[in-house]
Amino acid sequence: MDQQLQNLPDVLIIKPPPAFISFESDFTQKFNILRAWESPLPLDQFLTTHAQSVQALLCRAVTPVNADLLQMLPALKLVVTVSTGANHVDKAECRRRGIAVANARNVYSEDVADIAVGLFIDVNRRISAADWYVRRGLWSSKGDYPLGSKIGGKRVGIVGLGSIGYEVAKRLEAFGCKISYNSRSERPSLSYPFYSNVCELAANNDALIICCALTDQTRHMINKEVLSALGKDGVIVNIGRGAIIDEKELVKCLVNGEIRGAGLDVFENEPHIPKELMAMDNVVLSPHKSVYTLESFKRGSEVMIANLEAFFSNKPLITPVYG
Numbered sequence: 001m002d003q004q005l006q007n008l009p010d011v012l013i014i015k016p017p018p019a020f021i022s023f024e025s026d027f028t029q030k031f032n033i034l035r036a037w038e039s040p041l042p043l044d045q046f047l048t049t050h051a052q053s054v055q056a057l058l059c060r061a062v063t064p065v066n067a068d069l070l071q072m073l074p075a076l077k078l079v080v081t082v083s084t085g086a087n088h089v090d091k092a093e094c095r096r097r098g099i100a101v102a103n104a105r106n107v108y109s110e111d112v113a114d115i116a117v118g119l120f121i122d123v124n125r126r127i128s129a130a131d132w133y134v135r136r137g138l139w140s141s142k143g144d145y146p147l148g149s150k151i152g153g154k155r156v157g158i159v160g161l162g163s164i165g166y167e168v169a170k171r172l173e174a175f176g177c178k179i180s181y182n183s184r185s186e187r188p189s190l191s192y193p194f195y196s197n198v199c200e201l202a203a204n205n206d207a208l209i210i211c212c213a214l215t216d217q218t219r220h221m222i223n224k225e226v227l228s229a230l231g232k233d234g235v236i237v238n239i240g241r242g243a244i245i246d247e248k249e250l251v252k253c254l255v256n257g258e259i260r261g262a263g264l265d266v267f268e269n270e271p272h273i274p275k276e277l278m279a280m281d282n283v284v285l286s287p288h289k290s291v292y293t294l295e296s297f298k299r300g301s302e303v304m305i306a307n308l309e310a311f312f313s314n315k316p317l318i319t320p321v322y323g
Contacts, residue, residue, distance in 0.1 A: 008032040009312050012054045012073070014043070014063050017082070031056075031308060047072045056080065056308055065089040070097060078311045080304055084108055084164075084291075085241065086321050087214045095322070102307040105319040106163035107300045108291040113167035115290035116209055116239045119263025120156075120172070122284045123235050124149040129281040149260075152176035157205035159198060159222075160212025160240065161187060168209055180205060183212070198222070202229040207236065214241035224249045227259055234259045239290050242267040251276045254283060265290050 011031040027033055034054065039046045047054075047069075056078040059065060065079055070093055079089055080102045094101050122128050125148040133145050154177045158165045161181040169179045169192065180193040182201045187194070195201035198221060202208055208230060212218050222236070222245040230236065236259060238245055247268040253259045254276070261282035267273050270288055277283050291297075306318045 009055065009308075010034055010050065010053045011056045011058055011308060012036065012047075012050065013058050015060070017060070027305065030305065044072065051075065056311060058082070058304065058308075059088070061085065061088045063088065065094070067093045070094070070099070078102070078308075078317075080307050082300060082304060084112075085213050087241065089321075091321065100311070100317060101321040102317045102319050103321050104300050104303055107303055108296045109163040109167050111293045111296045112164045112211075112239055112290040113171055115265055115286065116164075116168045116211065116237055116263075117171045119237045119239070119265065119284050119286065120207065120209065120235070121151060123237070123261040123263045123282065124151055124154070126281070128284050132281065153178070154207060155180070155205040156207045156209060157181065157195070157201040159183075159201070159208060159210045159244075161190075161192070162211065162213075164239070165209075165211035168211060199226050199229045202226045202234070203231075205230070206234060208234070210236070210238040210240040210244050212240050212244065214243055218244050220244070220246040222246065222250075224253075227253045230259055232258055232260060235261045235263070237263040239265045242270060247274065254280060 008031055011027070012034045014036045016035075016037045034050055036043055036046050041049070051073055052075050054073055055075055057065065057073065057076060058080050060082045065088060067090055070076065070090070076097075076099055078100050079094060081089060082104060084104050084106070086101060086103050089101055091101055126145070130145050133139060139145065152175055156172050156177045156179055158169055158179060158181040161169065161183040165181065165183070169181070173179060180195060180201060182195045182198050195204070208222070208226075210222065220243065224246065227236070227249060236245070236250070250262065251274050254262060263284040263286075264277070265286040266288050273285065277285060303319060310317050
């Protein structure tokens with residue numbers, strides 16, 4: 001068995017994968033997994049021990065792949081992240097060092113879109129709040145629950161019309177919503193109106209659904225000005241990254257009734273959430289779980305293995321972040 005492991009390529013995993021992902025047996029048949037989190041050695045010593053053999057690193061968003069880490073892994077030639085977003089990876093430094101980066105690309109797009117639409121419906125129809133109302137016995141003591149808001153006919157602006165945003169648009173079109181969008185570039189093949197300015201998108205819609213990646217350009221892109229343009233009847237849903245929204249400004253707008261509600265799967269300082277958000281029944285909270293389905297993780301593990309196999313066979317990556 002030891003001889004067999006010696007013949008398998010080393011793949012480093014620094015922090016454990018989520019407990020509900022059972023793909024390790026697939027990996028161990030094809031790669032020698034170096035489990036840094038199980039080692040009694042401090043991380044820097046563990047990395048030094050394996051520095052010359054580790055050519056591939058498998059990580060998720062909780063593992064920052066920065067210049068300091070890369071410097072400790074001089075033989076590294078591939079970073080595979082299990083997430084769609086790769087903002088935890090210093091891509092510029094990877095390029096400089098000749099390290100390829102692969103991600104999950106659109107493996108999770110449908111599942112994330114489902115959560116986005118679910119949050120949108122929940123905020124408007126007040127499903128979670130009504131559930132709480134019934135469970136507290138308030139239906140019998142206080143009578144009928146306050147009215148929600150109709151889904152059909154809503155004008156919905158999607159920020160980031162990539163694979164996830166497009167899946168959101170398709171689903172909401174089926175509900176009779178009117179879709180427009182902002183993205184890095186216009187997609188002429190689509191009939192949805194395009195806004196190059198997010199503030200104008202907000203001003204011309206009843207809701208914003210945030211589907212873009214977190215970059216230096218999108219950090220706090222949804223600020224006080226955008227939220228004010230969305231207005232007191234507006235709803236915002238975020239399944240991108242928490243820091244795309246200026247969370248302090250969002251809290252102020254919700255507390256002061258400057259927007260009507262929010263559905264949030266992501267937050268600026270996860271897992272810490274402002275107490276004001278937890279106290280409001282017009283806010284639906286989700287613990288960054290939009291990709292969490294058995295089906296998506298099975299497909300995700302298949303893509304990760306395929307990328308590693310391609311790399312160690314000197315073939316093109318399946319889902320490269322850059323060429």
